Amino acid sequence: MSKIRDCITRALVGVLSDTFKTTRESIEKLFSTGRLKLTPTPDPKLGDYGISLHILLKNYDKSSWEEIGLKLCNAILEAAREECGVEKAEFINGYLNMTVSHDRVLLDLAKLFLNNEISRDLSGIGAGRKVIVEHTSANPVHPLHIGSGRNSVLGDVLARLLKKLGFTVDTRFYVNDLGRQVATLTYGVQIAESAGIRKPDDAKIDHWYGVIYAITNTLIELDKLRSSLNNIGDSVLSLLRKLLEALREKSKQGEFLELSLILTEIQEKTKFVHNSPLLFKKLYKACRVHAKKLSEDPDLAPLVNQILDALGKYREAWIEYKRFHRAEMRLSTTYPHLYSSLKSAIKSYVEAEDSIKEITKRAESGDEEILSTIRRVTQDILEGFKSTLSKLDIAFNGFDFESSSEILGLAREVVNKISRTKYARVLESGAVEVDLNSAAQDYSYVRDLFYPDQAGRFIIMRSDGTTLYTTRDAAYTLYKFRALGASEVYNVIAVEQEREQKQVKATLYVLGYDSEAEKLHHFMYEMVQLKGVRMSGRRGVYYTMDELLLDMEECVYRSLIRERGAPAGPEDVISKLAVANTRSLLLSVEPGKVLSLDPSKLCEYEQGTIIEYAFVRAQSILRNAFNLEPLEDPVGLSSKIREILEQINSSFERRALSVEEKLLVELLVDLKTTLLEAYRELKLNRILEYAVKLALQFNKFYEKCPVIGERNEKTKAWRLLLVYVTHRVLLELLDVLGLPKLKRI
């Protein structure tokens, strides 16, 4: 690609400036601004590359276009035939189309792979610089679900890509063991354990803790919601009384007769056995119906608005309550013992939250007893994470704990340092707030970071002296640069945390760590949406990666039976294809866009299989041709290819490639740009798309162009070369995408 395209572009600059009698500089400018661009043609019949010249031609009369075109064709052939391999040029409707000799391109590519120049070239970009990729970092309170899975796969592929580009990559998992979520789980675990509840032997550990967390949280939330429904209800009733009085006083009952009747009825009914949500619904309707007329009265209007406002809140809380209630039903039925012991221990949300706060506080102050419980639970869950991720071939260089003395020490340092700046102030409660708005006035970096939004303020230390996630995150970032020696850091974190990540950067910048702030990259990705399911870790509603992998295996198994009649083939093929499809699924959409998945159509995600299948096919051709195992004997393979190259070189014969062969060569050449673009724009889905495209094109080639059975020895040699390069490119892609390298299916 780029080599040929660059070459032709360079030639075009000269040709165009001569023909249109302008300076080279002005043509170059048109190219650099993208006004002129050499692109692949939409149809191979038109040639390989084309360029729209309308921008230059619009000053000329249409009748002279043909003449100009002819001149251009001759000129470009002369300028680029030898140099760039342009063998044909045509002028059509203002487009200059060129056909390139692909045989030379293919020869070049084969040589590059044989001498490993491709890898050397790619690895020059990182040149050994150390980068940290932090990913997954899921709260250790429930198993990894499909959302965390997207994070894991994106992070893993980014790490693999960076490695391929020559960076020294350190992958880290940040363990949020000091947050409220872990404290809540710990609280639940303490209750369950003191009640003698044990994990069922066959339950996977992270899933078990996920249940404890969900039940604990659900019980607390339900009590909290009950109390807030009560409070809102009370205030609604007192507002209702006031409204009735007001109506009576103003003797406007006549005017609002119907409303008064309904209001009175509602008020009376509250004295009997009644259904609050239903009554309030009625009240809401009545107020809405008369809202317009009521709003005309300056005394009644504010009252009605308050009622409507309160009822809106009531409704919201009620919906939330129903959600948690449904979760409670499900959880209590499935885990009756665990549920009842937690239920009897969690008497009020106030008490529970106090206990949870206490756990956080003790943990942060280094209380060994509570820390050992937290560490035990966290470690267990992390083991669960590791076993899930290892199935997907994802591993970490290290785990960093929030509760570690290094990070807590740095967190204190951050608080102390920022407190000495003029951007921090101590609130009445004792909490410390950072005012980034005023920092934005002094630093354009901070202003630009949040632009066009306000930078805002945030709390960096609670009134009880404990730190917040953002504080510890800033500390962790310093840890990454200082202790881990990173020169660049990528945080693979969901978009929801965009603001928090900016706050971290701004904080570091204000503290004088400007280069660290600039070298901290937030690799944002959007959520995974399951069709028809509202996922919530807090309610224990999620599609876990463990389940997804199992479902995917079933899909693969079924299609094996469908296509072959029997699940033949090597043993681990099913699980490996499931892994390939799962990774592809999570990678298939641009990271910044929502990935919506219909679980009932899971089996339709087969991009992984498509790639694997092409890879296996390429191998089988090479295996049959050279009588060796391509993956096990790369040296033997190279020497065979070298023989073919010598054979081709000695005959000096040019070869016209078929359409299938040409299109395949075109794609093969794109490896480097694809990887670079994916890296530059952090659009990792491009790599997958490229791999799928390549696999599909290889299938077409495979169908049309026999290799082993080809009688003509020269044709066979060229095709073997093409298969070899395809095999090598696919190998690189599987590496970066983290897909298994299957030998046979």
Next chain:
RNA sequence: GGGCCCGUCGCCUAGCCAGGACAGGGCGCCGGCCUUCUAAGCCGGAGGUCCCGGGUUCAAAUCCCGGCGGGCCCGCCA
């Protein structure tokens, strides 16, 4: 209330930043092709107001403005 992102065949998605030739793929659907490198494949077909309306331009899915619809963020949560 303020800010950000997204809207492309029945479904999913690429292209948009750097505007160009009939808007690419995949899934699903319909019709063909297995004695030849394993057909999880290949060939052909149907299917589109590129959310809507203006503007800029020789040229708009792409750029600008205004709507509509969906998601996310604005916690002493993480």
